[in-house]
Amino acid sequence: MTQQERPTVVVSRRVKPGYEAAFQTWVQGFTNAVAATPGYVSHQAIPPVGQAQPDWVFVFTFEDPASLRAWVEHPTRTKWLEESEPMLEGPYQAQLISGLEALFGLKSPAEAKPPAVWKLALATMAGLWPTAMINAWLLGPHLGHMGIPLRTFIISAVTVAQMTWIVMPLVTRSLKHWIQPRK
Numbered sequence: 436m437t438q439q440e441r442p443t444v445v446v447s448r449r450v451k452p453g454y455e456a457a458f459q460t461w462v463q464g465f466t467n468a469v470a471a472t473p474g475y476v477s478h479q480a481i482p483p484v485g486q487a488q489p490d491w492v493f494v495f496t497f498e499d500p501a502s503l504r505a506w507v508e509h510p511t512r513t514k515w516l517e518e519s520e521p522m523l524e525g526p527y528q529a530q531l532i533s534g535l536e537a538l539f540g541l542k543s544p545a546e547a548k549p550p551a552v553w554k555l556a557l558a559t560m561a562g563l564w565p566t567a568m569i570n571a572w573l574l575g576p577h578l579g580h581m582g583i584p585l586r587t588f589i590i591s592a593v594t595v596a597q598m599t600w601i602v603m604p605l606v607t608r609s610l611k612h613w614i615q616p617r618k
Contacts, residue, residue: 441476442503445599446529447490450483454522461522462491465515469495472509474502481592487574488593530599554614561610562602563594570594 450458462480469478474497481492497503506512570590578586607614 441496441498442500442531443494443496444503444529444531446493446495446527447596447600448493448519448523448527449490449525450522451524458491458519458522461515461519465519466493468511468515469506472497472502472506472511474498474505481596484574484589484593485577487570488596492592492596558606558610558614559603562598562606566597566602567594570597 459482466478466480469475476496476498478496479492479494481488481494483489483491495506497506567590570593574590574593575586578589581589
């Protein structure tokens, strides 16, 4: 299975005020538990960035759907999630991404001819460039005291979250008939 075909789960959670340090400790233990799971490939835990990105965002990738399902159904996962609930507010939000069609909201290759890669690249650029510029403009002054690697990481993390849940759904809805025309 290629990296693009591996199932990836994106989860966002908001921490109650006053629980930030305890949740940071929980994150370390939880991500270690996930990493010890058979079929685990990678993860990323992105902390909040003020009002621009108030939630923690977690991205977990597994080798195949069976590995992901085994983790979702594993009692260790249930234990860790129950332990985190008192520290969190708002609903649990998760999204499964299994390939570019999921990111773009397009039909799978089994349902329709895949779009041209150059169209996906242009659609991505149409959303990415203004999003990255606005984030650099808004967040840059507040992050100026940080080194370039950390500042770039934070702006990138916010941009990726916005692209995944806000920008690309809007762009692909607007350009859907151009990206993947009907047969």
